[in-house]
Amino acid sequence: MSWPTLPSFSATNIPSAAQLNLFNDAFNHLHTPVLSKYEEPGAVDFTTTSPAGTWVAISGGNYSKTITMSGGHCLVLFSCVAIRASFDLFVDSVQRGDATVGSVHFGGASRVIVNYACLLDNTVLPAGSHTLEMKWCRRGGVGTATISVINTPRFYVMQLKGG
Amino acid sequence: MAWADIDLYAVNYLMTAAAMNALADDLTYLHAPNFAVYHHPGTGGVYTLAAGNYGQDVDATNFNLTITTTGGPVMTLFSGMGLTSDATTSARFTIVHLDPISYMGRNEFNVFDAEIESATAVPVCILKPFDNLPAGSHTFRLTWGVGGTGSGTLNVVEKPFLAAWEGT
Numbered sequence: 460m461s462w463p464t465l466p467s468f469s470a471t472n473i474p475s476a477a478q479l480n481l482f483n484d485a486f487n488h489l490h491t492p493v494l495s496k497y498e499e500p501g502a503v504d505f506t507t508t509s510p511a512g513t514w515v516a517i518s519g520g521n522y523s524k525t526i527t528m529s530g531g532h533c534l535v536l537f538s539c540v541a542i543r544a545s546f547d548l549f550v551d552s553v554q555r556g557d558a559t560v561g562s563v564h565f566g567g568a569s570r571v572i573v574n575y576a577c578l579l580d581n582t583v584l585p586a587g588s589h590t591l592e593m594k595w596c597r598r599g600g601v602g603t604a605t606i607s608v609i610n611t612p613r614f615y616v617m618q619l620k621g622g
Numbered sequence: 623m624a625w626a627d628i629d630l631y632a633v634n635y636l637m638t639a640a641a642m643n644a645l646a647d648d649l650t651y652l653h654a655p656n657f658a659v660y661h662h663p664g665t666g667g668v669y670t671l672a673a674g675n676y677g678q679d680v681d682a683t684n685f686n687l688t689i690t691t692t693g694g695p696v697m698t699l700f701s702g703m704g705l706t707s708d709a710t711t712s713a714r715f716t717i718v719h720l721d722p723i724s725y726m727g728r729n730e731f732n733v734f735d736a737e738i739e740s741a742t743a744v745p746v747c748i749l750k751p752f753d754n755l756p757a758g759s760h761t762f763r764l765t766w767g768v769g770g771t772g773s774g775t776l777n778v779v780e781k782p783f784l785a786a787w788e789g790t
Binding site for chain 1: 637638639642643645646649650652653654655657659661664699701703742743744745747749779780781783785787789
C-alpha cells in the first residue's frame, strides 16, 4: 500500500468516506513493517578472486533488494564472517564507500565478523523504486576472499515509517 | 512541520476542519523522516587518539548530530573501520546522548559500545537506541577512548557514517 496524500479540510468541508479512508490507509501504511531480507541458506562457502576495486555480486545477486519508497527512510544491515574481503553497499549502482576498499573490510587471513549498517534517508532514496545491493571483492592484491556460509550471512533492508 | 498534540475527543465533540487538519498533519509528520546523518566524505587525515585519553569526541564538529524529537525513542547508528597500533592497545567507541550522565568522558572507560584490539583495521558497527527522552532537541556524539600503551585510529577512507533518527 502506498502512502496517500491526505486531504486538507476547510470550514465548510464535510469529510467524505473516501477522504476518511485515506486516513485509514495512512495508519495502515505506518503500521505495516516493510522488511526485505536474505539469510543465507547455503552450505558452501563463497569465494572470489575479484581484485580490490572490482566489485562483484555476492552469491549470484541474492544480496540485492529492489524496494519502493514513499518518502520515508530505510535501514540497511549486512553481516557475515569473512576472510580477506571488502564489502560495500551500492544504491542504484552508486557505491557508498571507497572505490577500492569499500565501506568495511578485513585484510587478515583469519575469520572475522563483518558488520555494516547505514540509514538511507529520503534524499538518498526519494519516492520511487530503488535497488540496494551488497557487493564484494578481494581485500589486497593477492589471495582469495571467502565468506563463511556456516555463519549465515544476512542482508536486511528495513523501510522505516512505512518506507 | 512540527508535531502537535491531538485534541482529546469527547461525546458530541465537533470534528472541525482544524481538528481534521491537525490529525492529517500528525500523520504526515509520522511518515516524514526525522533524522540527522553524517557521511564522511572519505578525504583528509585519519582520526587518532593516544592511550590514556578517555571519553574524547572523535570529531566534535561532524560526528555530533542533533535532532528535535516528539518524545519517542531515538535509534543511533555508527559504521566505520578502526584499528590500534598494536594488538594489546584497546580502542573503545561509544555513542552518547549529550547529557551529564552518560558521557563517557567521566572516566567511565569501561562503559562502551564497541571495542577493538587489532593492528589490522576491522569494522566498528554500533546500533544503539535511546529511550525516555523528552520531546525537544537532543544531541548524539561518537566518542572514544584508548587504553594500553599505543594509539587508536579511526579510518576515514571508507567514509564512516553516523546517524540518529526518531523511532525504531
